[in-house]
Amino acid sequence: MTNLTKLEDWFADKNKVMVALSGGVDSALVAYAAYQKLGDSAIAVTADYKTLSEEELQTAKRICIEIGINQLFLDYNELENEEFTKNDSTRCFHCRLELGDHLLKLAKDHNVDVIVDGTNLDDLGDYRPGIDALRQNGIRSPLVETNLSKPQIRQIAKSVGLSVHDKPSNSCLASRIPWGQRVTAEKLTRIEFGETVVKQLTNVKQVRVRDLNGSAKIEVEKNDIPEFNNAVLDKITEKLKMIGFTSVEIDQEGYKPGKINVIAD
Structure with missing residues (x-):
């Protein structure tokens, strides 16, 4: 079984899935696999929370057009969150906690039963408090659950023709x-x-x-x-x-x- 098949099969028993999609290769591959397995029962959501660059936003839109997946947008302002703007070592935690809240509300509106993100195996080795916040909201990471590392993700993304396969990693x-x-x-x-x-x-x-x-x-x-x-x-x-x-x-x-x-x- 190829890594791509393994990733696509992760979605086999899911009814409706929402993919938290940024402008990067990881969430792009998750969205691709979800759409291949579920078609229109997979939707992508991109959060425009005012700390994402316009370049990333445009890339996210382009990715969804390439894949063919429907894309929704969350529009809110993280700068209204004091826990975020004071910028201590928990900033990413509060960012992702707020994102999770918005995703859960949107998922309820669209009868989605599982929300997924683009966290990969390599991310677990870094200091990433945001991952803990997403877990608290029940958001799952298919790339972690199928043991995919960054080099493998880039290789698969290239093989299926995703334009972001070699895009440098970015952050807010x-x-x-x-x-x-x-x-x-x-x-x-x-x-x-x-x-x-x-x-x-x-x-x-x-x-x-x-x-x-x-x-x-x-x-x-x-x-x-x-x-x-x-x-x-x-x-x-x-x-x-x-x-x-x-x-x-x-x-x-x-x-x-x-x-x-x-x-x-």
Whole structure:
């Protein structure tokens, strides 16, 4: 039995399924498998909670068109949640707890009996309090339950023709702000704009613009750092200062997920 068949068969005894779909490869593959097995009894839901970038939102829409799956949207504002905006080490937990509440209500409206997400086997090795919050709401993870790792997921996604098979991993814009520094709409806007500028002026796909008390620290893969010659960096700095960053620097250590998950003064 192939890994794809195993994943599709996970849905065999389900009646109606809702897939929490972001713009990434993991939830895209879950949505693909659900739709292959259940057809219109599988629906995708994308949450526009104001910390998801417009790029991710558009990618999520494109994925659903590729798959053919119906897509619903949840529209709410995480910045109204004080437990989220105060940005301590439980931020992701409160984000996912709120998301779970919204998903459960929507599932009830659409007579859905199981909600699934794109958590994969590799995610369990990281600090991911959001996963605990989703579990509390009974949300299940077919990729974990069928023992699929990130490399396997990318390989399957490529074999079925999903355009996001090689898309770099991403996370919500709030993850660019160190714990202890409040999440605000202003910061999220300049982070999103900053990352768009960097991608436009370089050939780099994996970009994080960390907002460190107003200073921009740009993280890219180590082998992409040479893209930032003086002329390119000058252009980026000029644009980022126009939108409120006080200074701009390249992190010479290179990109590493969760690097700023420390309490900042």
